[in-house]
Every structure is written in structure tokens, then in C-alpha cells.
Amino acid sequence: MSHNLPDRLVRTVQTLLACTMLLGSYAGAAEKLAHVTILATGGTIAGSGASSTTTVGYTAATVGVDTLIKAVPELSKVAQVKGEQVFQIASENMTNEHWLTLAKRVNTLLAQPDVDGIVITHGTDTLEETAYFLDLTVKSRKPVVVVGAMRPGTALSADGPINLYNAVLLAASKEAVGKGVLVALNDQIHSARDVSKTNTSTPDSFKTPELGLLGYIQGSKPYFYRASTRKHTADTEFDVSRLASLPQVDIVYGYANVGPVALNALVAAGAKGIIHAGVGDGSLAATVKTALVAARKQGVVIVRASRVGQGILARNGEANDDELDFVAADTLSAQKARILLMLALTRTSDTKAIQQMFYTY
Template sequence: MQKPKVAVIGTGGTICSIGVGPFDILDYGANECMLHADEVVAKFPEVHAHAEVIPVRYKAVPSPNIHFAVWKDLVLMMDDLVAKTPDLAGIVILHGTASLEETAYFLSLTAKVAVPIVVVGSQRPASALSTDAGMNLANAIRTAAAPASRGLGVLVLLNDEIHAAREVTKTSTFRLQTFRSPDFGVLGHADGDTIVFYRKPIRRAAPETEFDIRALDALPRVDIVYAYTGSDGTAARAFVEAGAKGVVSAGFAPGFAGQGDADVLKAAVAEKGVVVVQSTRAGSGRTFRGKRLREMGFLIADNLNPQKARLLLSLALTRTSDPAEIERMFLTY
């Protein structure tokens, strides 16, 4: 039987990293050695048992350096891969875990290909004793090739667990089970015998979205103001003065800014048309648009964490500055 074709794009990260020895599982970045996609695949040749793997060289960089230019490149690369390989079953993207959830959600809002896209990383470098890189890669390829993965938006695979890009977040610095979907849990599992799903996300996701970044050169500036006791609004004021078109307030749970930040942001909405979206620093749960937020002109992030709310607000501002329309988008995606 013919194996499904799965493309593997490398962007770097721990899954591509080589430390100085098998016990170098923390400071391996100092070795400054990252493999490209074809080199990672060659290091774990067992992945060929599951698919006809097509490695795609791109860049090997730490994930905190990944932003709009890389995301746009990935969207265009995936367009090209599907056009050139009509029978492509799926796409896997190797990525560092530090910002993996942001890339996954951004692509789930902007990718225009219908094949499954799975973003995968690892907590231990490819050179480490008992690395999770090889198994995560194999399971990501299996998940991308699985027909059941279609129509679920971009997926995230680590530690045998399959998550929705919108819901997943990194919760631990070093533990292998770091990626969790705190409100709703996993979509399914990559078990030894099969890829199995138990639920589907209902929020709209790629490729059926209204966002198209392929002709954009940049995103509008959107910053995050993190709530803490005693904040006097200095950071919020600096972001507004720097030209932010939008601000996400990572507020106290269940979702409100401290008075110092709230005063600055309320004035920014009224006087400069800045769009402020209220999220929470709690890590899970939705915010609500009560009387106080309505009076200040703030919108709500629903249950998106601050870093993901920032991405959706940035994309929304490429389409409109109408608060009602942006509110609709936060209830749609």
C-alpha cells in the first residue's frame, strides 16, 4: 500500500537542537547547533515507517525570534507545497516550544490549505538521553497523515497528545507534559496503534477564515499590559505613545485592569481610537463584558489567553477598526 505523503518544515527549536552530550537537557541552546528539517528526519529514520516524508528546509532559529515574517513565509510555503504535491496528505512544522502556541494559533487563523497542519516541538533536544523529539516527530507525521485530522484547524502534538491550536498553552518550563488545554482538554491521542480523536473544536479555523496575510507587509502594533498590584499605568501609557493600534489587558481574574492601567487605557479608547481587549492573566476561563468594561469601551477576549488575544486583535485590525466587528471576530475564532 502506498504511504501518505507528509511534508516536514523545519523552523528550529529544541526538537532541532543538539547539546554537548546526552545529559545536556537544559543549556543546550548555548551550543548553538540546530539541525534543518532533513537532518532531523535523518536522525530519526523510523519516521519513514509511517509516511513518505518530504523534508523542507527553511530556517533553524530559536522560537522567540519567530514573528510575522516567518508566519507569512510559512503560509506561502504551505500554499506552494500543496500546489506542487496535489496528493500531499498533511504538513508538519518543527518549532520551538517557547512560542509554539502562538505560531499554531496564528496559522490556524491564516493558513489557506485544506490539508492537516501539525505543529510539533520537544522539551528535550534531539541529542539528549530519552529525548522526546523522535516520538513527537513520528506522532506528528502520523497525525498529519490521518484523515480524521482534516477540518480541525491547526493541531499541536507533544507527549502523545493532540491539541487544538486555539486552546493549547505551555504550562511548565521543563516537564514533558507541558502543553495543556486548560478549559477543555485534548482533542485526541497518538497511541501506538492508531490516531484517535474524541471531540472537535467548533470555533472557525483555517482554511475557512476571513484573514489573508499573503499580501501584507506587517501587522498593526498590538501590545499586552500585564496586571499587577500597584501598577500606575506607565507601561500602558508607553504602548499608546509608541503607536499601538490595539492593547490586550492581561488583567486580574476574572478580567479587569487595575485602576492605574484602566485610566490610561480608557483614555486611549476615547481619545485615540485604540482598541482594548480585556483578557486575564489567570491562564484559563473567559472574561465577560460587564458594566465597567462597557463604560470604558473595552472588548473581551472570551477565553483566549493574552498572547493569543493579541494575535487575533492584530489580524482583526487588518480588516476593520469597528469595535462591533472586532467583537464578532472574538466570538467567532
């Protein structure tokens, strides 16, 4: 080439060829990155405060998904990211209808070959409930990670950006495949079934105190140390694809001097199931036990849970569940027992079958 072209032209051609090869290598590297879709639902991670020191009393769900993504440019290094605004609400306003919409959208996206994982940004107040609902209804082994923040993005110590980065990293990882729906906050990985919000405001609020977290995210890499043994996602029997609503299931809380007024009102309002969050090992006060027995005779499914927050609810322990035809919640919190019972009632009203579900999921 140099014998036929001026040296300057030769150098220009060589530079162009080198640039083309470099761009090709960049394109190839980008193509190898996993495709992750972020579904935004609002919450504190999308919130804003009056000043940089406002960490309580802020307004949730004010920032859109595109702005969330732009605030963390490092995401482009770990995945090819797309965003979609599904809802824009504070999570205390999450409803059964929101859950059904979200689960259907997640299943639609994960069925596409160009989606490798899903991240859902969510308010922390009901994050554990949404995560468990998805753990029971997502029909894919691809990673689904639910993430939130305890402080708004305008705060000096905002935890949202690093939480979002870690969640996308986790959803893009091969290590997360088949692990069920995961919750990622504070550099920790938790299972949707077992995690709970444990503090009103601190960044380390999400914990799995007795059963333990699944792993950590450190140095832009997930490390798993255990996995849940309960069935989830693709291995569950629950199909929400054609459901427009869920059966009404409500929670009754146990406490000293409790009466049957709230329980009776819920049954009269059409509850198909009641979760009784009793004291201790799900003990039943005499005043409430009579009302629960009456409700069961009317066809309402009763699940005994505990307000304690940890431990196995012993079947036939503080009540004769066999005789009363009640269901024991196993280790599920009252709010998660409600979710499983709602889905169970879309399949059966047989209490023995429902009890087996509580031991399976």
C-alpha cells in the same frame, strides 16, 4: 517454456519475474502513503547539548531538517516525507514577519495536489502562538501539525524523535482532515486555539487544562475524542497572501501596584491595539483604567484579557465594556488574543465586529 529453455534459465526468468512483481507491489504501497512536507523552523527539537544528560542549558536550532528526518527512519513507513528548512531560530525570536512567511509557504504547499499534509517543527516557547496564527490563516482543510520537543536530541530521554514520528503520522492521517491546526506532543493531540505550554521543562508541558485535549496517538494511530467548535483554517475571513506586515499590538500585564507607564509607552510607540492581561476576570486598576480610556479615545483598540489562564472573560463583568468601547477576549490567553486582534485589525477597526470575531474564532 521449460521444453525450449534449460531449467537453470527457466528458474532465473521466474525469479526475475517474481522480483519485478514484488518491487511493483512495494512501489504501489509507497504510492499509497500520504505525502507530508516537514517545514523546520529550529527550536529545541533541533537543539543539542554539551552531554547526554543536558536537558536544560542546551543550544536550540543547531540541527537541520535533513538530519531530523534521518534520525527517524520509521517515518518512511507512515508517509512519503520531504523536508524544507524555513528558518533556523530559537522560538523566542519568532516575529510577525516569520509568521507571514510561514503561513504563505504552508498555503502554497497545501494548494499542490502532491502535498497531503504539513508538519512544522518549532521551538516550544512560542509554539502555541505560531499554531494559533496558522489556525487563523491557513486556507486548507488538509492537516497541519505543529510539533516540538522539551529536550534536545542529544539527551538520553530526547522526546523529539517520537514527537516527530507522531506528528507525521497525524499529518498523513484522514482522521486529521478538517480538524484545524493541531499540536502534537507527548502522545497527545491538542487544538491550536486552546493549548498552552504549562511547564518550563517537563515533557508533559503542553496541556489544555479545562477544555481538554482532542485525542491521543497510540500504536501508530490517532484517536480523536472531540473537536473544536470555533471556526478555523479554510473557514476564517483572514487572508495574509498580500500582507507584508501586521498591525502593532502589544500586551500590558496587570499586577498589584501597577501603573500606566508601560501602557503609555506602548501607545506612544505606535500600538494600534492593546491587550490588557488583567487580574482575575480582567479587572482594571484605577491607575491603568484612565490610561486605557485615553488610549481608546486616540483610536487604540483595547481588549480585556486575564492573566489567570483559564475561564471566560465576561463582557461587562469587571468593566463596562459597552460604555468604554472595549473588547472582551472570551477564553483566549493574552498572547493569543494579541494574534487575533492583529489579524482583526487587517479587516476592520470596528470594535463590535472585532468582538464578534473573538466569539467566532
